[in-house]
Amino acid sequence: MSRTASLQNCGAIYQSLPLKEQQIRLITLQPGLSNEQIRCELAVSDIFALPSYEALSYVWGDPQKAQHIKVNDRSFRIGKNLHDALLRLRWVTRVRRLWIDAICIDQMNLQERNHQVTLMQRIYMGAVEVIVWLGEEDSVSRMAMHVLDRLSQQPRGPLMPTSTGLRERYVDKDNLGDTCT
Numbered sequence: 001m002s003r004t005a006s007l008q009n010c011g012a013i014y015q016s017l018p019l020k021e022q023q024i025r026l027i028t029l030q031p032g033l034s035n036e037q038i039r040c041e042l043a044v045s046d047i048f049a050l051p052s053y054e055a056l057s058y059v060w061g062d063p064q065k066a067q068h069i070k071v072n073d074r075s076f077r078i079g080k081n082l083h084d085a086l087l088r089l090r091w092v093t094r095v096r097r098l099w100i101d102a103i104c105i106d107q108m109n110l111q112e113r114n115h116q117v118t119l120m121q122r123i124y125m126g127a128v129e130v131i132v133w134l135g136e137e138d139s140v141s142r143m144a145m146h147v148l149d150r151l152s153q154q155p156r157g158p159l160m161p162t163s164t165g166l167r168e169r170y171v172d173k174d175n176l177g178d179t180c181t
Contacts, residue, residue: 055127
C-alpha cells in the first residue's frame with residue numbers, strides 16, 4: 001500500500017489551490033499538553049506574502065502506523081513519526097506556524113502535489129527555520145549523535161568519506177593520520 005493511500009484523508013479540509021497561482025497551505029499548530037490531541041488549523045497563503053513559518057523535514061515512516069489529529073476540527077490521519085514530531089514541536093501556551101508536506105499538500109490530488117513540488121525550494125528557503133526530524137531517540141540515533149559530536153570536536157578541514165565495511169570512516173585529507181570512527 002502506498003504512503004498516500006494509507007494516509008488517505010477526507011478532502012473536505014482542503015480548499016482548492018489554483019495551479020496557476022503560487023499559493024501554499026500553512027498549518028497553525030495549536031498549543032496543548034502532551035496528553036492532549038493535536039489540533040491545527042490549515043490556511044492558504046500567497047507564496048509572495050507569507051507570514052513567518054517554520055518548515056518541517058522528516059522521515060515519513062511506516063504508513064501502516066497512522067495516528068489521528070484534528071485539522072480544522074476534522075479528523076485527519078498522519079504517520080506515527082509525524083505525530084511524534086508534532087508532539088515534540090507543540091508549545092504549551094502559544095501557537096506555532098508550520099509547513100509540513102503531508103498536511104499542507106493534498107496528497108490525494110496528483111496535480112496539486114506535482115505543482116507544490118515545484119514550489120518546495122521557495123517554501124524551504126522562505127522558512128525562518130527548517131526543522132529536521134528523524135524520529136524518536138533510539139540506540140542507533142544516539143550512536144549517530146555521538147559520532148557527530150566527536151566529528152565536531154576534530155580539527156576543521158575538508159572531510160572525505162572512505163568506506164571501511166559497514167561503518168563510514170572520515171579522514172581529514174590534510175592530516176591523513178587523524179581519523180574518527
